[in-house]
Amino acid sequence: MLTQMIIRKLFNLRNANKRNNLKLSQRCFSSHLPELTKNRYSVKRGNYAVLTEDHKQFFIDLLGSTRVITNPDECLSYNVDWIKNVRGYSTCILKPKTTEEVSNILAFCNDNRIAVCPQGGNTGLVGGSVPVFDEVVLSTSLMNKIYSINDTSGVLVCQSGCILENIDNALEEHGLMAPLDLGAKGSCHIGGNVSTNAGGLRLLRYGNLHGSVLGLEVVKADGEVIDLLSTLKKDNTGFHLKHLFIGSEGTLGIVTKVALQCPPKPRAVNLAFLGLQSFEHILRTLKRAKQELAEILSSCEMIDASTLDVCTDNLKLKSPLSQYPFYMLIETHGSNNEHDQEKLNKFLEDAIAEEYILDGTTTNEINKMKHIWDLRERITEGYTKDGYVFKYDVSLPIEKFYSIVPAMREKLANEDTVRISGYGHLGDGNIHFQVSAREFSQQLLKKIEPYVYEYTSDLRGSISAEHGIGFRKPKYIHYSKSSGSIKIMKQLKTMFDPYGILNPYKVLP
Ligand SMILES: Cc1cc2nc3c(=O)[nH]c(=O)nc-3n(C[C@H](O)[C@H](O)[C@H](O)COP(=O)(O)OP(=O)(O)OC[C@H]3O[C@@H](n4cnc5c(N)ncnc54)[C@H](O)[C@@H]3O)c2cc1C
Known part of the structure; x- marks a missing residue:
C-alpha cells in the first residue's frame, strides 16, 4: 500500500517558465496605512450622531471599561481591513459577551441614531468589516462559546464570535468537521462567515452556508432578538428568514448564535498538486476529476504561475514542482484510503498518459498536505507584499473562467503594475483575480473598474462570488442584480433597520 506516491513525468516543456506581466524589479513591500476611506473614495457622512462622552459612558456602564475600547492606538486595528484597502476612524470599539448586551447596545444606538x-474576525476582503467614518464597531470577539455538539445529528450550536478553526478543532473530538474551510480560518468568526455566506475551499463537496446553517439567532437594529435557532434539517413552516441574514453582511441584523450542520471528518484524505501547460488542460482535468473521482472529490483549485510566485518569492514557500504555467490542487475526502488512493492514482496515470497533466505529486501525509495547502491558502497574504492589491472575486462560466486575466493584462499593458494574475475555486467557477501595484492609484482603479464588472456581466457572471459587496462594490451591484431585486433589498433594509444604523455605506447602492 502506498502511503505517499509521487507521480512525476517531465515533458520537454519549452514554455513552462514563461511569465506574463511580471515586473519583479517593481516590487515593494509596503506596510503603510491606507488613506482614510472617506477621502480616497469621496464619501459623504450620513446624518448619524457624533459620539459623545455620555454615549461612551452608557457603553461603559453596560459592558465595563475593559470591554469598551477608546484608546486610539488600540482602535486602529479595528479601523483597517485585512488587505489594507480601506480605513475608518472609529473611536469606540464595543465587545459584548451576550445576546442581551448586543440587544441593549443596538436599542441604544437605534434610539440615538448612532x-x-x-x-x-475582520478578514473580509471587500471593506465591509471596518467603519467608513466614525461608526461604533461592535466586535463579536468575546462571543466565543460553543454550546453543544451532537455526535449523532452532527449539529453544532455556538455563539457567532467563535473562530472557525476553534470550531473545527472542537468538532474533531466528535469525529466531525466544519462544513467550510478557508485560508482565514485561524481568524474569521462563524458569524462573519454566515454574514458573508463564505464559500471557501470545499464548497464543491459540502455546499454553501445556505445549506449547512440550520438556524440563527439575530438581533435587529432596534434591539429585538429574533430566535431562528432551529437545529432541524427539515422545517417548512413558512418563510425561512435565516436566509435573509446569510450573506447580508451585517446590514439587516447582528448574528449572535449559529446552528451548523457538520459532516463527519473523513477517514481518508489525499491531495494532489499538479503542473499543467494550459487552461484548456485545466478544464479537461476538472471534467475528468468530476467523472472519475466523483463522490470522493472534495476540492478542485487552480493557481496560475504568476500567483504561485507570490508564495515562492514573497513568502519564501517552496513549491514541490518545478515551474509550469498552471497548477491544480485536487483533494479527496473518503472513508477508505486504499480505495481512494487507487482511484486518485488511476485518474492521474490516465491524465498523464493523455498528456493533460505534465507533472504532479500526491500525498496523504498531514505535514506534506499542509505544505501544499499553504501554497494556496497564503496567496492573499503573499499579494499584500507586492504593495497595493486590487482584488476581485467573480463567478464566470467555466469555459471563460480564466479569460479575464489575459483580457486585463491586455487592457493594463501600459500601466505600472507588479502583477496581474488569477487563482481560485475552479470547481465552483469562482476566480480570484488580482492586479497588484506598488501603491494605490486612482488612474489604475479607473482602468480596472467598471471594466472588470462589465466584462463579468457581459458573460452573465457574478461580480461577487463569495466575498460579498461590502464597501467596495455597492455602486456596481446592478451588474449582477436586477433593478427589481435591488428595490426589494432596499425595502427589506428599511423594514429591518429604518434609521439605517447597521453597517451604513455597505452593500446597497
Ligand atoms: C487569507 C484569506 C483567505 C480567505 N479565503 C476566503 C475564501 O476562500 N472564501 C471566502 O468566502 N472568503 C474568504 N476570505 C474572506 C473572509 O475571510 C470571509 O469573508 C469571512 O467569512 C469573513 O469572516 P470574518 O469573521 O472575518 O468577518 P468580518 O471580516 O469581520 O466581516 C465581514 C462582514 O460580515 C459582517 N459581520 C461580521 N460578523 C457579523 C455578525 N456576527 N453579524 C452580522 N454581521 C457580521 C461585517 O460587518 C462585514 O460586513 C478570505 C480572507 C483572507 C484574509
Missing part, C-alpha cells in the same frame, strides 16, 4: 459597524 451608526454601528458589526465586526467578526
